[in-house]
Amino acid sequence: MFDRDQRPEELASFAAELEGLGADGGPRVDDLWVVEDLAWAGSVASATLALASTERLRVGIGISPAPLRNPALLAMELATLARVFPGRLVAGVGHGASEWMAQVGAASPTKLALLEETIEAVRGLLTGATTSVAGRTVRIDGVTLVHPPAVAPPVVAGVVRPRSLELSGRVADGTVMAEGQGPRAVEAALNAIAKGRASVSADGPSGTSGLSRPSAHELIIFTHLYVDDDPARVATATAPVVAEYTQWLGIPPQDVFLAAGEATTATARIRSLWEAGADTVVLRPVGDDPLGQVRAALAELGEPARSR
Template sequence: MTVLGAIALPQLQPERLPAIAAAAEQSGLAELWLWEDCFWASGSACAATVLAHTERLRVGIGVLPAPLRNVALTAMEVAALLRMHPGRVIPGLGHGVQEWMGQVGARVDSPLTLLREQLTALRALLHGETVDASGRYVQLDRVGLDWPPGTPPPLVAGASGPKTLRLSGELADGTVLTSSTTPDGIRAARRLIDEGRAKAGRTEPHNVIVYLLTVTGPDATERLAAARHRAALPDTVGVAGDADAVAEAVHRWSAAGADTVVLEPAPDEPDPIDFVRFAGEQVRPLVE
């Protein structure tokens, strides 16, 4: 069965998150996703806020930018969240926007190497291991968490390029694909992910999470066209319309290989709380 979620965009003021979280939980949504972008709010702080204001909602962090973070700090934050809210956190790492990484002096020559080193170290730390690492970017000397999570979480990676998709298949438990991904793009990503899985000899399920740009309301078609134009996206990206139209798109994205489809509002969404309610109350029953 396809898992349906919704996104709380990082552009939203952090103080709005409790109301959005409550709406997501009350609507029956399984997951609320967010991510850490410069220079909005901390991804881990936002996740903690959502978790503290809900009881069953899973929170996906898709993703934290690896260049911005020390892997030990990320492990400490994720472990603390999981110990307080077991089974409800899906942490993810990604390359980050390179221009922003440059603004804070964190840009690296090889984002792929950094992501490999961080994914490897983060997995080990969240499994309660004591880690020594002397990589190009990650150096750890007998680092272990005093309070590891009782159950290690599924670790996901944000990926779009072929090398990163293969790396995600090799080292992560799931892959986050952006809202610029079409059904054909999902199929192509699946093939690359599977190449990485085969290289590592992995046979367990690999969850593909896809963001779906979603616009609803009386002017949905025009707003979707404007959102595509702003982001230079093709006409095959996103969906506009009522719950039936959105559910039909979710089914198409799922048939192409998405295990989780997360509805992403346009940046000009006038009411993010209503958007989350629409996803949970109107679209979810049609998907399930």
């Protein structure tokens, strides 16, 4: 992940250097994820910079808040990127942080409906279909993109709570899970997603747009990374993260999941997310040397998993 606190002018070189890791035949990074948090940076602009600075990396948007985005305009932006950089974009959409949405007058009393209808509308438009949505919150009347992508990028839902995870299973191509959550949360999320997918016929329409249920569903999880052999430095570096996610997730500090510690410990925790069912693990490095943290993790991930 290109962290929100990194300066936008650093993104192009960060992306290019990240793509070069593993060129010697070792493990390599497959994805680069950019964020959209209020007052930091816009995700579409960041994704454009990252895509233009690389040739191979898949670039994920994690996430565009549905309350801030008109679905037709979002689909137009995504379609442009997907045409110019085919097969390299993942579009994340979520509820947005409630307090931030309230700050800009975008808070919605119908968060679930807004997200579901936004995802349905964006997915429909990206397929090139003439799309109409007459939902509780989204209104689109017979819109067809003039320049749809040849292959629509996956639209994934960045969500946390069980009802939102079920929503993601119903209408999205994948789910993005937030930092701080470990293997048990992955297993619970997969159960909720499966419930949502089971509620929609594989061949029949889902939601308001008449789209069929996505044929596959990718589970993506973000996790903080900090590799250091000194437990005291690890504790000091990760203390703000633990405090933030204790409050945000509403869980005890000891339950906040981190890929942190010496290299074998940090990477064992990354592997545990895969083993629990995550398809993609996105590392969010902590500290002022993010690429150094990624290199340390990749070096250890290149070694066979140790018995434990």
